[in-house]
Amino acid sequence: MNFVKDDKMIRIEDLVFEYGWDEEEAAAPVNAVDHVSLEVERGSFTAVIGRNGSGKSTLAKNINALLLPASGRVIVDGFDTLDDAALWEIRQRVGMVFQNPDNQLVSAVVEDDVAFGPENLGVAPDEIRERIRFSLTAVDMYAHRKMAPHLLSGGQKQRVAIAGVIAMKPEIIIFDEPTAMLDPEGRAEVMGIIERLHEENITVVLITHFMEETLNSDRIVIMDRGRIAMEGTPAEIFSRTAEIEALDLKLPFAVELTARLKERGIDIPAGLITERALSEHLLTLWKGNETSDLCPSE
Amino acid sequence: MSIRVENLTHIYNKGLAYETKAVDDVSFTVADGEFIGIIGHTGSGKSTLIQHLNGILKPESGSIFIGDAEITAKKIKMNEIRKRVGLVFQYPEYQLFEETVSKDIAFGPKNLGLSEEEIDERVREAMQMVGLDFATYAGRSPFELSGGQKRRVAIAGVIAMRPEVLILDEPTAGLDPKSHEDILNMVKSIRHRAGGIVILVSHNMGDVAEMADRVFVMDGGKLARVGTPAEVFADEAFLKRIGLGVPPAARMANDLAARGLASGRVILNIDEMTDFLADTLSGARESKS
The missing domain is CATH 3.40.50.300 (P-loop containing nucleotide triphosphate hydrolases)
Structure with a gap:
């Protein structure tokens, strides 16, 4: 052996x-x-x-x-x-x-x-x-x-x-x-x-x-x-969305949602592949919006 | 054609120490043309319930009517049930046995004593409905086909x-994402073309939310909840407690809601999720400027 x-x-x-x-x-x-x-x-x-x-x-x-x-x-x-x-x-x-x-x-x-x-x-x-x-x-x-x-x-x-x-x-x-x-x-x-x-x-x-x-x-x-x-x-891997789809595979939910939100003009950085990471980012965006709504520019 | 189930009870190992009520006093009706999704954890009674619907199991008590035929009646012939209710088991490809695809599909109709022409017509029709080209596949051995094709x-x-009720038990288990999608689309097209009732048993909450008109939730042999997907999947806490869950979009929406970003509606799929988030996030930005 x-x-x-x-x-x-x-x-x-x-x-x-x-x-x-x-x-x-x-x-x-x-x-x-x-x-x-x-x-x-x-x-x-x-x-x-x-x-x-x-x-x-x-x-x-x-x-x-x-x-x-x-x-x-x-x-x-x-x-x-x-x-x-x-x-x-x-x-x-x-x-x-x-x-x-x-x-x-x-x-x-x-x-x-x-x-x-x-x-x-x-x-x-x-x-x-x-x-x-x-x-x-x-x-x-x-x-x-x-x-x-x-x-x-x-x-x-x-x-x-x-x-x-x-x-x-x-x-x-x-x-x-x-x-x-x-x-x-x-x-x-x-x-x-x-x-x-x-x-x-x-x-x-x-x-x-x-x-x-x-x-x-x-x-x-x-x-x-x-x-x-x-x-x-x-x-x-999941940043290469077109290749993944060409291989008949599916994108994870968060990746798919990111792609769709980007098409609608929402700014989302690359690499948020889990639901948790994406949620965190969305909450930050939302809170940013809220704060600016509450404090209108003078 | 409708289904009526009245006070159905099934007991396994009756009289033994580990006697269990697998189905416990279940009653429901399904209207003609309805698509029903059944969810429940392993051992909740789903499979036992559907095996009664095509007569494989006989209940301890209660009755089942398919249209005007009582299939729980003592004198009913199995063939009468089989003509009305078709059950596709889990991993049905393991039950293929004939040397060609067309012979395998013809097996059931042959047992009904139909003529050769009628059998041939049905085989062609069925192959078309599941998306298998007759000229290409009829003469091939089912064992040379891919997993999705065998299924x-x-x-x-x-x-x-030609059943009036088609029951599918986990038809996509073990399939890759593309074959999974293909089988779901096939089920949709069968329903569209053949009409009748479709019952889908699945562990995939997203599929059930997408396909079903109503969802039956089984737990401990009982029908714990019945409602539209929006009604049933609105209660994530309950579903989790009984070993289930909600579709990914609903899970994320609930998480966001718990942390302040609530949609105020039930979100079941990625389209609804995209609309909600795009409206909320870009709407806020616009009102700012």
Whole structure:
């Protein structure tokens, strides 16, 4: 097994993944991932967006060696996914959370479900108990540890699935549309946990169709037809509105509203991509107007 | 054609320790041609309710009339219900199974015992309504299509039954923004062309506000609120308490209002938000000069 100490958490070098039958990417072109190079910093939060079939999930599955490159390389924390002997090291480092929580829970009791991964790693029973406590606490589900997963809400189930991944103590967690099936509260819960994991220096990769979920990321990567179409911070990406729309994506609400208000002659500086930031600015404008109304010029 | 639901109750696991009333004494009527949006958190009873409307589930008590037919009656034939009420499940593309798109869409009409010509006509009509070109797609395998296209095929299979009530359970879940928009436009055009009642179950508050004539809010198996989008989405505090929310425009308008910049009206979409802000902010500036 070759190990090269690497300052990048994930290093993808000219990755090509030729199309096989991957259920979720059935519409993907022949090269589902087509000469992609990407580096992911330790502890960073990367959001990956792009239309259905653009290669997002295929890219993600190449990171934890569920899929292997046809050419190019994927290096995770110094381990090459093509190195059979490194598979164990890679799977320990990369956890994945998928769209449908019902497909990820295997046990009849919440805490057994969380224990499933560590048990397979051969972790000692005392340590497993500690990991159950730690991971269920991290997702605010410790009080539900004796419950049956099927009695939980969608958001709660997804939190248990995340706890199962946290219990493996991964360095990287890849979330593949984790909120697609959730109600508004469930979405907020899961996004809150993703942001908390990021704060605790877990490297987060989030695949999503919801633009608002990308706004707190360090970097957005937009995939299109197997290639990286755009890359940058959320503020950079969402200032390129015409390109975003050409890629069939949507603008976050605040960005769209800014564009419309500018057309109506309201002065709004660039980079206010969250509703909160835009609200602050609008309130300042409004208060400025109010003050001048109250103090007419002499 | 109208829907009348009277005192509908459904109990899961009756007699067991974890017996739950999934639908609890629900009554409502839907008028012909109405578009109803149903919202509610996971487990609030939405799916259980709509599964009664096409006869998949039988209630503990209560009755459902579709037009003059009581579909909760003991002697009713399933085919009679299926002809009237079409239900598109979540992720319906997982239920595609035929080797070609046209065969898959023809499956339901075939089971109605229609003639070959009638089936062919319905398949063509349904494909046109969901925006799939017959010449291009009829002979293709549904499994080679994109996620959005597969979903259209599945919806066409339901439309080919020519139901008078079309129920869609989260039809846009998991789709990219463009396919999401396309499916919503498709639903609008189906409604426009076919008439009848459309019921949309969704976690997307913006979509419900945009599409529905009336919104049903489910909570704990009960119909907690019924009203126009403006009425229902006016109460953000209530909706948040039951795990829901309001469309983004309403959320921002409420936030601004709480901090002094109130519109004095319910804002549901970006057009209304733009008008309000442009008027307020440029109006003030003009009065200044």
